Amino acid sequence: MTDTPLILAVPSKGRLQENAAAFFARAGLVFTQSRGARDYRGTLKGVPDVEVAFLSASEIVSQLASGTAHLGITGEDLIREQIPDADAAVELLTPLGFGHANVVVAVPQAWIDVRNMADLDEVAADIRARHGTKMRVATKYVNLTRRFLAEKGVSDYRIVESLGATEGAPGAGSAELIVDITTTGATLAANALKILDDGVMLRSEANLVASARAPWTDRAKAAATAVLTRIAAEEEARTSREVRASLDPAKASGLAPLAKEHGATLPFGHALGREIVLHCRTATVFDLVTALQNLGAQDISVRAFDYLFRPTNALTERLLRRIG
Ligand SMILES: Nc1ncnc2c1ncn2[C@@H]1O[C@H](COP(=O)(O)OP(=O)(O)OP(=O)(O)O)[C@@H](O)[C@H]1O
Ligand SMILES: O=P(O)(O)OC[C@H]1O[C@H](OP(=O)(O)OP(=O)(O)O)[C@H](O)[C@@H]1O
Ligand SMILES: [Mg+2]
Structure with a gap:
């Protein structure tokens, strides 16, 4: 424990994988997976004391929250959804300019009179009057949805947890509306859904995130500084x-x-x-x-430069301010 190396959590699949690998490569940080591509642990070439963990974007959030990983790349949507006290548990060091997605409230396009969140109250009352049931919201963003609907004063609803193809729920009759992420809007359009005017809950992108709860040994701190210094030098150069x-x-x-x-x-x-x-x-x-x-x-x-190393950089300063 006193000698823990830095655990760096990197997306191993999904939308963020390629961009995250490219981001590290630009900073001259190359992963080595000693036992081939199916090995979910790796190292960083030329940077000692770093163990790379290849995980899904949502597992990365869990490990940052528990302190199993020190640094990771993941979506802010998942951070806000999965960690109740996100600001106490993690530090968002910097947005990365990829993995853009909005978490939105969307309803059937056929509901022409329903344009904003306030209209949902009437929808809920209407459903209750006609069927004696609650309005159903399909989502995997359960916590974000509860918080947002409470802020907007919508309370007469129930959440139908959805683990995939959420946009299909209204068409399939398993929910009236949905909360999900959207990037191009193609999936919403394909399912004849529209975003409410004030229905954007969060504008998310991939972030470089530090755990406040990980064992920040001197060894881990030094390794993190080496990694962040290179990332900052690449950005400064660019x-x-x-x-x-x-x-x-x-x-x-x-x-x-x-x-x-x-x-x-x-x-x-x-x-x-x-x-x-x-x-x-x-x-x-x-x-x-x-x-x-x-x-x-x-x-x-x-x-132009390849790398430009300044005496200090915002990333390292931000991390050290947080973890001491
Ligand atoms: N168009 C997009 N659709 C989905 N996610 C996106 C998109 N653009 C960016 N992202 C980001 O990528 C994150 C991971 O989503 P992705 O779909 O890659 O995960 P996944 O492989 O489906 O993971 P899981 O199996 O846990 O659902 C999202 O939470 C979001 O932050
Ligand atoms: O606005 P768009 O550009 O159409 O993108 C949004 C869609 O992409 C994601 O799904 P993904 O393809 O990752 O599948 P998943 O639901 O299995 O994660 C997300 O859950 C939406 O369904
Ligand atoms: Mg996905």
């Missing part, structure tokens, strides 16, 4: 550019204010000769080039 140019030293006094105005830095300070080097955000690079040209700079070149 969002930064290096700008080099030749500038008459007589004009060098204009450089610092120019850099400041464009949010750029002079990592090597003011060169004594003609060569100047700036780092800037990718999005501002052409404005910076124009400003340098106006200052009289020549032979301006712009380069």
Whole structure:
């Protein structure tokens, strides 16, 4: 226990698997599965003290909640659904830009008068009056649904737990409406369902998540820092550019204010000769080039980095703030 390595939980199937593997690969983090593809444990090439656990997105949530895994990639929808006190149990270190899905309340398109959550109260009353039963909501997001309906003041309903093909429930007659995730909307459309106007419960995407309950030994902390440092260096590289140019030293006094105005830095300070080097955000690079040209700079070149390691990074700081 005192010497536990870092357990990194990675999606082994489903929608997140490929994107998660690509995300780690970009950061130079390559998995090795020693006993072939059916081995559900692995390591990270060149990073000691890391054990990779290949799990489903929902198992990853369970392991982060219990502290069996230290770090993992999974959907925020599953985090909010499966962990009652999510903010106490885990820290969402950063959204990852893939695995986008909205958790929504959807009803049959044929219900033309039902447009928003408030209308559901009338639907419930109507069902009760006609059939003496409760309005049925099919979903696997039981907790999110209960919380959301309570917030919206809808109380006369019952949940029909659904483990798959939830969108088919109204058509099959096993529920009146559903709560499920949607990305393109194709499955909802195919089942003649529509999202209520105020029926988006959560906009989810894949996140890099840390467990607050895992045994954060020094060894695990050091390994996590190594992993997060690489991830941050890849992101910093992707969002930064290096700008080099030749500038008459007589004009060098204009450089610092120019850099400041464009949010750029002079990592090597003011060169004594003609060569100047700036780092800037990718999005501002052409404005910076124009400003340098106006200052009289020549032979301006712009380069991308593979990795850019800063003295600190937001990911590691966020983790260490949380786990101490
Ligand atoms: N279009 C999508 N449909 C489903 N999930 C998506 C979609 N886009 C992103 N996701 C995310 O991927 C997560 C895992 O869903 P996925 O369908 O891959 O799991 P699964 O393999 O079906 O897992 P399980 O067997 O536990 O249901 C979702 O909870 C959600 O966060
Ligand atoms: O809005 P769309 O782009 O149509 O995507 C939404 C559908 O995708 C998911 O199912 P999935 O294919 O993962 O099958 P599952 O229900 O077996 O997990 C989800 O449960 C929806 O049914
Ligand atoms: Mg699925």
